[in-house]
Each structure stands twice: as structure tokens, then as C-alpha cells.
Amino acid sequence: xxxxxxxxxxxxxxxxxxxxxxxxxxxxxxxxxxxxxxxxxxxxxxxxxxxxxxxxxxxxxxxxxxxxxxxxxxxxxxxxxxxxxxxxxxxxxxxxxxxxxxxxxxxxxxxxxxxxxxxxxxxxxxxxxxxxxxxxxxxxxxxxxxxxxxxxxxxxxxxxxxxxxxxxxxxxxxxxxxxxxxxxxxxxxxxxxxxxxxxxxxxxxxxxxxxxxxxxxxxxxxxxxxxxxxxxxxxxxxxxxxxxxxxxxxxxxxxxxxxxxxxxxxxxxxxxxxxxxxxxxxxxxxxxxxxxxxxxxxxxxxxxxxxxxxxxxxxxxxxxxxxxxxxx
Amino acid sequence: xxxxxxxxxxxxxxxxxxxxxxxxxxxxxxxxxxxxxxxxxxxxxxxxxxxxxxxxxxxxxxxxxxxxxxxxxxxxxxxxxxxxxxxxxxxxxxxxxxxxxxxxxxxxxxxxxxxxxxxxxxxxxxxxxxxxxxxxxxxxxxxxxxxxxxxxxxxxxxxxxxxxxxxxxxxxxxxxxxxxxxxxxxxxxxxxxxxxxxxxxxxxxxxxxxxxxxxxxxxxxxxxxxxxxxxxxxxxxxxxxxxxxxxxxxxxxxxxxxxxxxxxxxxxxxxxxxxxxxxxxxxxxxxxxxxxxxxxxxxxxxxxxxxxxxxxxxxxxxxxxxxxxxxx
Ligand SMILES: Nc1ncnc2c1ncn2[C@@H]1O[C@H](COP(=O)(O)OP(=O)(O)OP(=O)(O)O)[C@@H](O)[C@H]1O
Ligand code: SF4
Ligand SMILES: [Mg+2]
Numbered sequence: 150x151x152x153x154x155x156x157x158x159x160x161x162x163x164x165x166x167x168x169x170x171x172x173x174x175x176x177x178x179x180x181x182x183x184x185x186x187x188x189x190x191x192x193x194x195x196x197x198x199x200x201x202x203x204x205x206x207x208x209x210x211x212x213x214x215x216x217x218x219x220x221x222x223x224x225x226x227x228x229x230x231x232x233x234x235x236x237x238x239x240x241x242x243x244x245x246x247x248x249x250x251x252x253x254x255x256x257x258x259x260x261x262x263x264x265x266x267x268x269x270x271x272x273x274x275x276x277x278x279x280x281x282x283x284x285x286x287x288x289x290x291x292x293x294x295x296x297x298x299x300x301x302x303x304x305x306x307x308x309x310x311x312x313x314x315x316x317x318x319x320x321x322x323x324x325x326x327x328x329x330x331x332x333x334x335x336x337x338x339x340x341x342x343x344x345x346x347x348x349x350x351x352x353x354x355x356x357x358x359x360x361x362x363x364x365x366x367x368x369x370x371x372x373x374x375x376x377x378x379x380x381x382x383x384x385x386x387x388x389x390x391x392x393x394x395x396x397x398x399x400x401x402x403x404x405x406x407x408x409x410x411x412x413x414x415x416x417x418x419x420x421x422x423x424x425x426x427x428x429x430x431x432x433x434x435x436x437x438x439x440x441x442x443x444x445x446x447x448x449x450x451x452x453x454x455x456x457x458x459x460x461x462x463x464x465x466x467x468x469x470x471x472x473x474x475x476x477x
Numbered sequence: 478x479x480x481x482x483x484x485x486x487x488x489x490x491x492x493x494x495x496x497x498x499x500x501x502x503x504x505x506x507x508x509x510x511x512x513x514x515x516x517x518x519x520x521x522x523x524x525x526x527x528x529x530x531x532x533x534x535x536x537x538x539x540x541x542x543x544x545x546x547x548x549x550x551x552x553x554x555x556x557x558x559x560x561x562x563x564x565x566x567x568x569x570x571x572x573x574x575x576x577x578x579x580x581x582x583x584x585x586x587x588x589x590x591x592x593x594x595x596x597x598x599x600x601x602x603x604x605x606x607x608x609x610x611x612x613x614x615x616x617x618x619x620x621x622x623x624x625x626x627x628x629x630x631x632x633x634x635x636x637x638x639x640x641x642x643x644x645x646x647x648x649x650x651x652x653x654x655x656x657x658x659x660x661x662x663x664x665x666x667x668x669x670x671x672x673x674x675x676x677x678x679x680x681x682x683x684x685x686x687x688x689x690x691x692x693x694x695x696x697x698x699x700x701x702x703x704x705x706x707x708x709x710x711x712x713x714x715x716x717x718x719x720x721x722x723x724x725x726x727x728x729x730x731x732x733x734x735x736x737x738x739x740x741x742x743x744x745x746x747x748x749x750x751x752x753x754x755x756x757x758x759x760x761x762x763x764x765x766x767x768x769x770x771x772x773x774x775x776x777x778x779x780x781x782x783x784x785x786x787x788x789x790x791x792x793x794x795x796x797x798x799x800x801x802x803x804x805x
Contacts, residue, residue: 253697254718255794
């Protein structure tokens, strides 16, 4: 097997608060292969954004990575000095955030922001940076890029701004792009276009993508593999088609109820009865057990670890533990 | 842009008219001008003749228009107390006040912004905490007390700095007498400038700190960091520029307050400016001087307001378009 581009091992992220330490990410492991699109789903508060922030080293203090390792192409990056990590951000890992209306600095023109970013990472002059910026805007589908580049963000519509954001994330040709709900804040009519642009450009450049979204339809069409997070823990991970067709984790199965067919798009995650526990009230054993219809004794006491299920699939559920299966 | 300026000019005009009305009312309601002008032994007939001659029997509106007409030409009559044209009196004392206000305003701004940025960026440092604590004292101590304390320490005990007056002054041109060009003039300025500026400085500092903390939480700052921009570029480029937009407005407006509040400082330090002149006029019910002073302060406020609005317009590109598109 070739070495993965990104490898996250037993990641733990904690937020110390006055009433004790909150564990937002609890021993999450996954890989992203070269050129692969990994979808990441989960309810609000599951820890998707925090995972992304942890990878680029931007967890806001006092939050911190309290355990685990993050490897980029065989080099550990979670313990790098700040300045070294900064050089990775934008250069090797690009990031696209949810809301293009607030992602861009309103007081700088698009050209200012692009050229500044390009010149931070690539040793080129002002002119060359500008040329590259225009080419990039053109590539992400901004009409009349050469003219519009000197406009301020507020001159652009939401969809166009998100294209600018994508251009900014990609301007130093990163190997990995983390897109955190890149279309949630956008008009439904442009969501598909934005996903397409993102996917195309990344494919063209061989960049891997970690796509965080609520939209199972987007995952189905875009991702190669999907990871399901629940209360800061990995519930299930595997190839998209397998997971969608035959979800093994009861929580995933509940989620997949929301997309009857692969061709139907844009369905939100279905509401499973009950809600995800808050971080200070995660039950012992399997975090999902109070909501799980198939929960049994062991689920309430012992925490299930992700089990390899073949075909690159892992499921963290006692139903699939062989020892348990023998008991039944 | 033109429409914007015209609208602002009209608003300023209305404000000035309102203030003119108040100033003019002083003549009618504070003391009897005739009594201040003629001796005790004047007969009723003599008084009535003078009334007629001064136009005091004309309808209110006519008198008011006359007042405005003269005010526009800079004619506020003769000071009851000093028997000199009011305008001459004020102009001769204005440079002292303006020098004091501008110098203290300038340093209040520079130190206010510097401390504000420092305490925002080093939120938990001991130095930040000390600055914040000291600033609380600065905000809560009354100006005259600060002035008296400074005089006591630096003029009486240490004898480093003079405790009153402007020191030596020299003429620049025909009507500006400056203390900035002589050594004694400059050292005389130190204590009053600190007294006058301390409160404004703490105000600006707290404002800058609050704004900067707010801006640092913004998405575009997170995105700027995610693009790998250096701390310097993020903090002093992106964050500071956005912080300064509201700060410019407030500090600009503070300059008006500084000039107005100079009254107290000028009194404490026997500073020969318009504020001290005003206090004396109030003691002697010297209505023409009081009226002229009110108009002058109002004019300064209005002009500063206008300049601040225009600056705001230049700094924030969003305003430019909103106005432009509003016209379409
Ligand atoms: N600064 C913080 N202090 C304390 N807890 C935090 C902080 N930031 C995030 N969390 C917690 O971490 C958990 C994961 O948050 P995260 O933003 O990753 O959720 P998410 O899966 O991205 O949700 P959404 O779909 O709403 O974006 C949440 O329960 C949240 O309350
Ligand atoms: S471990 Fe138990 S509670 Fe958790 S998902 Fe599996 S069956 Fe349900
Ligand atoms: Mg999120």
C-alpha cells in the first residue's frame, strides 16, 4: 500500500473550561490518500470543523490537541513549531470555510488578498503574482477576471465570493484542501456549481480533498470515501458506495435514511430521535447508546473501537465484534 | 459622493442654526444687556432709546436673523467685561487652546492605539493586565484631580515642570502665537496635555482593544491565518485596518470633546485659552463671549464630524458602493 497523503492517528482535542475539560475529538483516526476526496459527515457539534482546524493547527486556545498524531506525507505536523506550521497552511493544506460573505476581508480588494497570499508562499514578483491571480480567478469561473480582480469582496455575489475563496485556498497549489461546508451558506442554485469547481480543480491538480458537509447527496456524488463522526468519535468510515448502500453502524444507517437513491440530490441529514449528547454529558460506553435501537448491555459500559470490516471499512459498534457475535 | 456631502452639509447647517438659536437666547434670558451697558443712573427714557437703537425692540425673528448675519461676518459684538470685540478676544486665545488640544489629542491617539493593540494581542500577559488596571484609574479619576495631582508631583515636589501658564510664546504670522517653538513653551505644555489627554487615551485604548478582539474573532482573520499569512500580516495588516474603521470615527469625534473639555484643564493650569476665557465670561455674565464660544465649539464639532464622515468614506469601500448603488 502506498503511503497516505494525510494520516490522522488517535487525535484528541480538548477544551479546558471552568467546569472541567471538554473532549471535542476523542481518538479519531483516518487517512486521506493521494488525490482522494474524503467526505466527512455528522450532526452539528460532532467535531467536523474542529478536526479540520486541528489538521491545519488552528485550534483556538485554550483548546489544544491533547493527544494523537497528524502526518502529512510521512512527516509529523501536529508538533511542529508555529512558524513551520504556518508555512504548511495555505502552501500544502488549503482551507475553504463555510461563509464566503465573512471569509474575505471587506477592506481589501480581491487582488490584494490573492497577491498577498501568493507572495507569502511563492517567490514571485508583484506582476507575476497578479498574472497568476487572474489566471486562477479565471479558472474558478469568475467572468472578466482581469477586470474584476480589483473589485472589493462586496462587489461579488455569494457564489462568486466562494469562488474567490476557493481561488485563495488553491493559490499556492496545496496537496490537500479542507473544505468546511463550502456550500451551506450559499443559494441552492449555485451549490452544485461550487462543488463542481472545487472538485474539478482539485482533480486537475491531483489535490486531495477533505469535504465536510451535511449534504449526503453531495457526499454521494463527490466523495470517494466517507467518515461519519458522532460526538467527537469516528462511528464509521469506508468507500462511499458501500457505506451508502449498506450502512453498518446504526447511526450511519439512520443518516442514510435521508437519501433514498443515489441520484436524488440535496437531502439534509434525517433527524434520528433524540439528540447528540453535549460534550460534558457523553454517556459511558458507546456515545450513541441512548439513541440506538439495537443497543445492548455491553454498549452501556464499554466503548467500541473502530473495527476493520474488510474493503477498507471500519465500524465502531459492538454489533460487529466477533466475540459478541459468538455470544448471540 | 456629491449627494452624500451635500446631505451632510445640510445637516451641519441645521445643527449650527440650532446652536445659534441657543446662543442668541442667552442674550434675552441671561441678564439684561442694557443694564450691563449703561450706568445705574441712566433714566428709563435713556434705556428705552438705547433699546431702540440696538434693535432690541424688533420682532424676535428679525433680531435672530440679524444675529446670524453678524455672526457669519464674525461679529459677536463687544465683550461687556473687557470692552473689546469678542471675535478679537477669541482669536487671540484660540491658538493656545488648539495647540493644547491637538498635541494632547495626537498623543492620546498614538498611545491609545498602541496600548489597545498591545493589550488585545497579549490578552493574558501581566503587562496587559497592568495597563488595563491603570486605564481604569485613568477613566475614573476626574480631570481636575489628575491635573492637581500632576502639579503636586511634578511641579511642586519634583519641580521638573512648570505648574501654570504657557511659558514663552512667539508669533507665527500675524495672529498665531505659538508655545511650541520655545523650550519653556514646550515644557509648559506637558502637564496640561497629559491632564487633558489621559482620559481620551484610556478611552481610545479600551475602544481599540475591544474592536481588535472583535475583529480577531472574525472569519476573515481565521481564513487569513489558514492561508498561512504571517502573524504580522494578519495582526497589523488585516486586523488593525479593520479595527481602525470605527476607531477613526470615535477618536475624530473625541477631538471635539478635547477642545470642549479643555475648559477644566485650562482653568487648573491657568492656560490662556478660550476655555479659561469662557469660564471668566460665565462668572461675569459676559453674554457676547459666552454666545460666541458656544458657536465656536459647535462649529468645531460640526467640521470635525464632516471630516470624520469623509475619512470613513475613504477608508471603508463598502460605503462607497452602497451609496453609489442607492442612487441607481
Ligand atoms: N472554543 C470552544 N470551546 C469549547 N468547546 C468548543 C469550542 N469550539 C468548539 N467546541 C465544541 O466542539 C464540538 C465540535 O465543534 P465543531 O465546530 O467541530 O462541530 P461541527 O461538527 O463542525 O458542527 P457544525 O456542523 O455545526 O459545523 C462542539 O460540541 C462544540 O461545542
Ligand atoms: S455499539 Fe451498541 S449502542 Fe453503539 S451503535 Fe453499536 S449497537 Fe448501537
Ligand atoms: Mg462546523
